[in-house]
Amino acid sequence: MSECVASLAPRDVYAGIREVDFDLSSLRWVSPLLILPIGVYIHGSDSTYTRPLDNKVSSYLRTVYFPHGVSSVVTFKRELNYIPISLLKRENSIERERLASSFSRMVYKSLKAIPGTENAVYYPITELVTNIFEHSKKDEGWIFAQFYPRKNFLDLCILDRGRGLAKAYLEEQSLIISDCRAIELAMMGLSVKADTERGYGIRTSKRVICEGLNGGFLIVSGSAALICKGKKEKLIRLPSFDWQGVIIAYRIPQPRGAIDITPYWE
Protein backbone atom coordinates (compact mmCIF):
# COMPACT_ATOMS: atom_id res chain seq x y z
CA MET A 1 0.00 0.00 0.00
CA SER A 2 2.85 2.37 0.84
CA GLU A 3 4.43 1.67 -2.54
CA CYS A 4 1.14 2.46 -4.25
CA VAL A 5 0.93 5.86 -2.54
CA ALA A 6 4.54 6.58 -3.34
CA SER A 7 3.91 5.74 -6.97
CA LEU A 8 0.98 8.15 -7.10
CA ALA A 9 3.03 11.12 -6.00
CA PRO A 10 4.70 12.13 -9.25
CA ARG A 11 1.41 12.31 -11.07
CA ASP A 12 -0.22 15.67 -10.70
CA VAL A 13 -2.74 15.09 -13.45
CA TYR A 14 -5.64 14.25 -11.13
CA ALA A 15 -6.10 17.78 -9.81
CA GLY A 16 -7.48 19.30 -12.98
CA ILE A 17 -9.79 17.82 -15.56
CA ARG A 18 -7.66 17.42 -18.61
CA GLU A 19 -7.26 14.69 -21.10
CA VAL A 20 -4.38 12.36 -20.48
CA ASP A 21 -3.21 9.21 -22.19
CA PHE A 22 -2.43 6.70 -19.47
CA ASP A 23 0.22 4.30 -20.62
CA LEU A 24 -0.70 1.00 -18.97
CA SER A 25 1.30 -1.08 -21.46
CA SER A 26 3.89 -2.27 -18.95
CA LEU A 27 1.43 -3.22 -16.21
CA ARG A 28 1.82 -6.79 -15.06
CA TRP A 29 -0.31 -6.64 -11.95
CA VAL A 30 -3.08 -4.28 -10.96
CA SER A 31 -4.76 -3.54 -7.67
CA PRO A 32 -7.98 -1.61 -7.00
CA LEU A 33 -6.03 1.30 -5.49
CA LEU A 34 -4.01 1.66 -8.66
CA ILE A 35 -6.66 1.02 -11.24
CA LEU A 36 -9.80 2.61 -9.81
CA PRO A 37 -8.51 6.22 -9.56
CA ILE A 38 -7.15 5.94 -13.12
CA GLY A 39 -10.43 4.46 -14.40
CA VAL A 40 -12.51 7.13 -12.70
CA TYR A 41 -10.24 9.85 -14.04
CA ILE A 42 -10.57 8.46 -17.57
CA HIS A 43 -14.34 8.18 -17.15
CA GLY A 44 -14.67 11.78 -16.04
CA SER A 45 -12.26 13.45 -18.42
CA ASP A 46 -12.48 11.58 -21.73
CA SER A 47 -8.87 10.59 -21.27
CA THR A 48 -7.49 7.55 -23.02
CA TYR A 49 -5.25 4.67 -22.10
CA THR A 50 -2.91 2.26 -23.77
CA ARG A 51 -3.85 -1.32 -23.00
CA PRO A 52 -1.46 -3.52 -21.04
CA LEU A 53 0.69 -5.72 -23.25
CA ASP A 54 0.23 -8.55 -20.80
CA ASN A 55 -2.81 -10.44 -22.11
CA LYS A 56 -3.96 -11.57 -18.68
CA VAL A 57 -3.94 -8.05 -17.27
CA SER A 58 -5.61 -6.65 -20.36
CA SER A 59 -8.32 -9.31 -20.27
CA TYR A 60 -8.80 -8.74 -16.53
CA LEU A 61 -9.37 -5.02 -17.09
CA ARG A 62 -12.02 -5.84 -19.69
CA THR A 63 -13.66 -8.34 -17.34
CA VAL A 64 -13.96 -5.81 -14.52
CA TYR A 65 -15.42 -3.20 -16.89
CA PHE A 66 -12.42 -0.86 -16.71
CA PRO A 67 -12.65 2.11 -16.97
CA HIS A 68 -16.38 2.93 -16.97
CA GLY A 69 -17.67 0.27 -14.55
CA VAL A 70 -21.22 -1.04 -14.20
CA SER A 71 -24.09 0.87 -12.70
CA SER A 72 -26.87 -1.67 -13.11
CA VAL A 73 -27.61 -4.51 -10.71
CA VAL A 74 -28.61 -6.77 -13.62
CA THR A 75 -25.21 -6.36 -15.31
CA PHE A 76 -23.42 -6.75 -12.00
CA LYS A 77 -25.17 -10.02 -11.24
CA ARG A 78 -24.09 -11.50 -14.59
CA GLU A 79 -20.52 -11.46 -13.36
CA LEU A 80 -19.80 -14.57 -11.37
CA ASN A 81 -16.02 -14.72 -11.20
CA TYR A 82 -14.79 -11.18 -10.80
CA ILE A 83 -16.17 -8.23 -8.89
CA PRO A 84 -16.70 -5.49 -11.47
CA ILE A 85 -15.89 -1.82 -10.96
CA SER A 86 -19.18 -0.44 -9.68
CA LEU A 87 -20.47 3.03 -10.36
CA LEU A 88 -23.00 4.16 -7.77
CA LYS A 89 -25.32 7.00 -8.73
CA ARG A 90 -27.20 9.33 -6.45
CA GLU A 91 -30.20 9.66 -8.77
CA ASN A 92 -31.78 6.30 -7.95
CA SER A 93 -31.01 5.50 -4.35
CA ILE A 94 -32.82 2.15 -4.31
CA GLU A 95 -30.98 0.88 -7.40
CA ARG A 96 -27.74 2.17 -5.87
CA GLU A 97 -28.49 0.41 -2.59
CA ARG A 98 -29.15 -2.86 -4.42
CA LEU A 99 -25.93 -2.52 -6.40
CA ALA A 100 -23.97 -1.79 -3.22
CA SER A 101 -25.68 -4.80 -1.56
CA SER A 102 -24.71 -7.08 -4.46
CA PHE A 103 -21.17 -5.73 -4.29
CA SER A 104 -20.91 -6.30 -0.53
CA ARG A 105 -22.32 -9.82 -0.81
CA MET A 106 -19.87 -10.69 -3.57
CA VAL A 107 -16.98 -9.39 -1.48
CA TYR A 108 -18.19 -11.51 1.43
CA LYS A 109 -18.48 -14.59 -0.80
CA SER A 110 -15.03 -14.01 -2.25
CA LEU A 111 -13.67 -14.19 1.29
CA LYS A 112 -15.15 -17.71 1.48
CA ALA A 113 -18.24 -16.46 3.32
CA ILE A 114 -17.09 -17.48 6.79
CA PRO A 115 -20.10 -17.20 9.09
CA GLY A 116 -19.70 -14.47 11.66
CA THR A 117 -17.66 -12.23 9.38
CA GLU A 118 -20.56 -10.61 7.52
CA ASN A 119 -20.68 -7.57 9.79
CA ALA A 120 -16.96 -7.00 9.53
CA VAL A 121 -17.17 -7.09 5.74
CA TYR A 122 -20.34 -5.06 5.37
CA TYR A 123 -19.68 -2.37 8.00
CA PRO A 124 -16.87 -0.42 6.31
CA ILE A 125 -18.33 -0.72 2.81
CA THR A 126 -21.75 0.60 3.84
CA GLU A 127 -20.39 3.41 6.01
CA LEU A 128 -17.84 4.59 3.48
CA VAL A 129 -20.29 4.45 0.57
CA THR A 130 -22.95 6.43 2.43
CA ASN A 131 -20.30 9.05 3.26
CA ILE A 132 -19.83 9.74 -0.43
CA PHE A 133 -23.46 10.70 -0.92
CA GLU A 134 -23.70 12.59 2.37
CA HIS A 135 -20.55 14.67 2.02
CA SER A 136 -18.96 14.74 -1.43
CA LYS A 137 -21.63 16.87 -3.15
CA LYS A 138 -21.09 14.70 -6.20
CA ASP A 139 -23.66 12.42 -7.75
CA GLU A 140 -21.35 9.47 -8.31
CA GLY A 141 -19.28 7.17 -6.17
CA TRP A 142 -17.13 4.20 -7.14
CA ILE A 143 -16.24 0.90 -5.51
CA PHE A 144 -14.03 -1.92 -6.62
CA ALA A 145 -12.50 -4.95 -4.94
CA GLN A 146 -10.35 -7.93 -5.76
CA PHE A 147 -9.57 -11.01 -3.72
CA TYR A 148 -6.17 -12.56 -4.32
CA PRO A 149 -6.51 -16.27 -3.50
CA ARG A 150 -2.76 -17.00 -3.57
CA LYS A 151 -1.96 -14.07 -1.33
CA ASN A 152 -5.06 -14.62 0.79
CA PHE A 153 -6.06 -10.99 1.02
CA LEU A 154 -8.70 -8.70 -0.36
CA ASP A 155 -8.05 -5.19 -1.66
CA LEU A 156 -10.90 -2.75 -1.84
CA CYS A 157 -11.09 0.85 -3.02
CA ILE A 158 -13.93 3.36 -2.61
CA LEU A 159 -13.68 6.83 -4.05
CA ASP A 160 -15.38 9.97 -5.22
CA ARG A 161 -14.45 13.05 -7.23
CA GLY A 162 -16.23 15.44 -4.91
CA ARG A 163 -15.13 18.40 -2.86
CA GLY A 164 -12.76 16.50 -0.56
CA LEU A 165 -12.46 16.73 3.22
CA ALA A 166 -10.83 20.16 3.62
CA LYS A 167 -13.43 21.87 1.42
CA ALA A 168 -16.25 20.02 3.19
CA TYR A 169 -15.05 21.36 6.58
CA LEU A 170 -14.68 24.81 5.05
CA GLU A 171 -18.17 24.87 3.54
CA GLU A 172 -20.03 23.20 6.41
CA GLN A 173 -18.07 24.30 9.49
CA SER A 174 -16.19 27.39 8.20
CA LEU A 175 -12.89 25.75 9.10
CA ILE A 176 -9.91 26.79 7.03
CA ILE A 177 -7.59 23.83 7.32
CA SER A 178 -5.03 21.88 5.33
CA ASP A 179 -5.73 18.51 3.74
CA CYS A 180 -3.60 16.86 6.44
CA ARG A 181 -5.59 18.51 9.24
CA ALA A 182 -8.86 17.60 7.53
CA ILE A 183 -7.87 13.93 7.54
CA GLU A 184 -6.92 14.22 11.23
CA LEU A 185 -10.30 15.72 12.11
CA ALA A 186 -12.14 13.03 10.16
CA MET A 187 -10.18 10.37 12.04
CA MET A 188 -11.07 12.06 15.34
CA GLY A 189 -14.73 11.72 14.45
CA LEU A 190 -15.53 15.38 13.82
CA SER A 191 -18.46 15.29 11.47
CA VAL A 192 -18.66 17.71 8.60
CA LYS A 193 -22.31 18.06 9.57
CA ALA A 194 -23.32 20.00 12.68
CA ASP A 195 -25.08 16.93 14.12
CA THR A 196 -23.04 15.63 17.08
CA GLU A 197 -24.40 12.12 16.59
CA ARG A 198 -22.53 11.79 13.34
CA GLY A 199 -18.91 11.48 12.33
CA TYR A 200 -18.44 7.82 13.18
CA GLY A 201 -18.15 6.39 9.67
CA ILE A 202 -14.52 6.79 8.70
CA ARG A 203 -13.04 6.35 12.16
CA THR A 204 -14.97 3.26 13.16
CA SER A 205 -14.49 1.71 9.70
CA LYS A 206 -10.75 2.18 10.06
CA ARG A 207 -10.90 0.53 13.50
CA VAL A 208 -12.90 -2.41 12.18
CA ILE A 209 -10.41 -2.84 9.32
CA CYS A 210 -7.18 -2.39 11.27
CA GLU A 211 -8.13 -3.81 14.69
CA GLY A 212 -11.00 -6.18 13.91
CA LEU A 213 -9.76 -7.56 10.62
CA ASN A 214 -6.02 -6.97 11.09
CA GLY A 215 -5.88 -5.07 7.81
CA GLY A 216 -4.36 -1.91 6.38
CA PHE A 217 -6.22 1.32 5.70
CA LEU A 218 -5.45 4.29 3.49
CA ILE A 219 -7.27 7.57 2.99
CA VAL A 220 -6.26 10.21 0.44
CA SER A 221 -7.90 13.60 0.10
CA GLY A 222 -6.44 16.53 -1.80
CA SER A 223 -2.71 16.51 -1.25
CA ALA A 224 -2.60 14.38 1.88
CA ALA A 225 -2.75 10.72 2.77
CA LEU A 226 -2.98 8.64 5.91
CA ILE A 227 -1.75 5.07 6.02
CA CYS A 228 -2.69 2.86 8.95
CA LYS A 229 -1.52 -0.66 9.69
CA GLY A 230 -1.95 -2.18 13.10
CA LYS A 231 -1.21 0.63 15.54
CA LYS A 232 1.01 2.54 13.13
CA GLU A 233 -0.52 5.66 11.59
CA LYS A 234 1.45 7.69 9.09
CA LEU A 235 0.27 11.03 7.76
CA ILE A 236 1.88 12.16 4.53
CA ARG A 237 1.80 15.36 2.51
CA LEU A 238 1.76 14.61 -1.21
CA PRO A 239 3.47 17.66 -2.68
CA SER A 240 2.85 17.02 -6.37
CA PHE A 241 -0.41 15.15 -6.11
CA ASP A 242 -3.92 16.47 -5.63
CA TRP A 243 -6.92 14.17 -5.69
CA GLN A 244 -10.11 16.14 -6.00
CA GLY A 245 -12.36 14.12 -3.68
CA VAL A 246 -11.59 11.22 -1.36
CA ILE A 247 -9.95 7.86 -2.00
CA ILE A 248 -10.22 5.17 0.63
CA ALA A 249 -8.52 1.84 0.13
CA TYR A 250 -7.99 -1.09 2.43
CA ARG A 251 -6.49 -4.51 2.48
CA ILE A 252 -7.80 -7.29 4.71
CA PRO A 253 -6.48 -10.80 5.13
CA GLN A 254 -8.98 -13.61 4.64
CA PRO A 255 -10.71 -14.10 7.99
CA ARG A 256 -10.13 -17.48 9.61
CA GLY A 257 -13.06 -17.44 11.96
CA ALA A 258 -15.91 -15.39 13.33
CA ILE A 259 -15.09 -11.77 14.13
CA ASP A 260 -16.94 -9.67 16.67
CA ILE A 261 -16.83 -6.06 15.56
CA THR A 262 -19.35 -4.78 18.09
CA PRO A 263 -16.55 -3.45 20.37
CA TYR A 264 -15.72 -0.95 17.60
CA TRP A 265 -19.27 0.29 17.19
CA GLU A 266 -19.81 3.51 19.09
Place this chain on the structure above:
Amino acid sequence: MFRAMKNGKPVKINIAENFAPILGSRDVVRDLDRVIRKTKKNLVNLDFAKVDFVSRSAAHELVLLKEKWARRLKGISFINTNEDVAKMLRLVAASRVLPLRKSIKFEPEVVSIKSLARV
Protein backbone atom coordinates in the same frame (compact mmCIF):
# COMPACT_ATOMS: atom_id res chain seq x y z
CA MET B 1 -45.41 -1.43 -5.11
CA PHE B 2 -45.63 -2.05 -1.39
CA ARG B 3 -47.46 -5.04 0.02
CA ALA B 4 -49.83 -3.75 2.60
CA MET B 5 -51.90 -5.77 5.03
CA LYS B 6 -55.35 -4.27 4.92
CA ASN B 7 -58.39 -4.70 7.24
CA GLY B 8 -57.24 -2.54 10.10
CA LYS B 9 -53.96 -4.29 10.79
CA PRO B 10 -50.68 -2.40 10.61
CA VAL B 11 -49.30 -1.80 7.16
CA LYS B 12 -46.18 -3.90 6.56
CA ILE B 13 -43.26 -2.76 4.45
CA ASN B 14 -40.80 -5.43 3.46
CA ILE B 15 -37.42 -3.75 3.52
CA ALA B 16 -35.32 -6.35 1.65
CA GLU B 17 -37.89 -6.73 -1.10
CA ASN B 18 -38.70 -3.08 -1.63
CA PHE B 19 -35.32 -1.56 -0.85
CA ALA B 20 -32.25 -3.75 -0.42
CA PRO B 21 -30.96 -6.66 1.70
CA ILE B 22 -28.11 -4.53 3.04
CA LEU B 23 -29.27 -1.13 4.20
CA GLY B 24 -26.31 1.20 4.11
CA SER B 25 -27.28 4.70 3.16
CA ARG B 26 -29.27 7.44 4.82
CA ASP B 27 -30.82 8.27 1.43
CA VAL B 28 -32.69 5.01 1.22
CA VAL B 29 -34.17 5.53 4.68
CA ARG B 30 -35.38 8.92 3.46
CA ASP B 31 -37.04 7.07 0.55
CA LEU B 32 -38.68 4.81 3.11
CA ASP B 33 -39.88 7.90 4.95
CA ARG B 34 -41.63 9.07 1.79
CA VAL B 35 -43.39 5.70 1.53
CA ILE B 36 -44.53 5.88 5.17
CA ARG B 37 -45.86 9.38 4.57
CA LYS B 38 -48.16 7.97 1.87
CA THR B 39 -49.67 5.29 4.11
CA LYS B 40 -52.91 6.18 5.84
CA LYS B 41 -52.46 3.63 8.64
CA ASN B 42 -51.25 4.78 12.03
CA LEU B 43 -49.20 1.66 12.59
CA VAL B 44 -46.39 0.65 10.26
CA ASN B 45 -44.32 -2.50 10.61
CA LEU B 46 -40.95 -2.35 8.93
CA ASP B 47 -40.20 -5.98 8.14
CA PHE B 48 -36.47 -6.73 8.23
CA ALA B 49 -36.80 -10.40 7.26
CA LYS B 50 -33.94 -11.21 4.83
CA VAL B 51 -32.14 -7.98 5.69
CA ASP B 52 -28.55 -9.05 6.34
CA PHE B 53 -27.15 -5.85 7.73
CA VAL B 54 -27.97 -2.25 8.59
CA SER B 55 -25.14 0.29 8.75
CA ARG B 56 -24.77 2.60 11.71
CA SER B 57 -25.72 5.55 9.53
CA ALA B 58 -28.86 3.84 8.23
CA ALA B 59 -29.74 2.70 11.76
CA HIS B 60 -29.37 6.28 12.99
CA GLU B 61 -31.68 7.50 10.23
CA LEU B 62 -34.17 4.72 11.08
CA VAL B 63 -34.21 5.73 14.74
CA LEU B 64 -34.75 9.38 13.75
CA LEU B 65 -37.57 8.28 11.45
CA LYS B 66 -39.26 6.31 14.24
CA GLU B 67 -39.01 9.30 16.58
CA LYS B 68 -40.34 11.70 13.97
CA TRP B 69 -43.40 9.58 13.25
CA ALA B 70 -44.03 8.97 16.96
CA ARG B 71 -44.36 12.75 17.36
CA ARG B 72 -46.97 12.65 14.60
CA LEU B 73 -48.80 9.79 16.33
CA LYS B 74 -47.81 7.15 13.83
CA GLY B 75 -46.23 4.05 15.33
CA ILE B 76 -43.27 2.51 13.54
CA SER B 77 -42.11 -0.97 14.57
CA PHE B 78 -39.03 -2.85 13.46
CA ILE B 79 -39.96 -6.52 13.05
CA ASN B 80 -38.10 -9.73 12.12
CA THR B 81 -34.70 -8.14 12.63
CA ASN B 82 -31.79 -10.54 12.79
CA GLU B 83 -29.55 -10.39 15.85
CA ASP B 84 -27.00 -8.03 14.30
CA VAL B 85 -29.59 -5.62 12.93
CA ALA B 86 -31.31 -5.54 16.32
CA LYS B 87 -27.95 -4.91 18.03
CA MET B 88 -27.17 -2.02 15.72
CA LEU B 89 -30.56 -0.39 16.19
CA ARG B 90 -30.31 -0.75 19.97
CA LEU B 91 -26.79 0.64 20.00
CA VAL B 92 -27.78 3.74 18.04
CA ALA B 93 -30.92 4.27 20.12
CA ALA B 94 -28.95 3.90 23.36
CA SER B 95 -26.22 6.22 22.13
CA ARG B 96 -28.88 8.80 21.29
CA VAL B 97 -30.28 8.68 24.80
CA LEU B 98 -26.94 8.54 26.58
CA PRO B 99 -24.02 9.41 24.28
CA LEU B 100 -20.61 8.02 25.08
CA ARG B 101 -18.35 11.05 25.31
CA LYS B 102 -14.80 9.97 24.80
CA SER B 103 -11.88 12.24 24.15
CA ILE B 104 -10.33 10.87 21.02
CA LYS B 105 -6.61 11.11 20.58
CA PHE B 106 -5.22 10.90 17.12
CA GLU B 107 -1.52 11.50 16.80
CA PRO B 108 -0.18 10.02 13.60
CA GLU B 109 3.47 10.09 12.74
CA VAL B 110 4.04 12.71 10.05
CA VAL B 111 6.35 11.28 7.41
CA SER B 112 7.64 12.38 4.04
CA ILE B 113 6.57 10.73 0.82
CA LYS B 114 10.22 9.88 0.16
CA SER B 115 10.33 7.68 3.25
CA LEU B 116 7.51 5.58 1.81
CA ALA B 117 9.36 4.96 -1.41
CA ARG B 118 12.10 3.34 0.67
CA VAL B 119 9.70 0.96 2.48
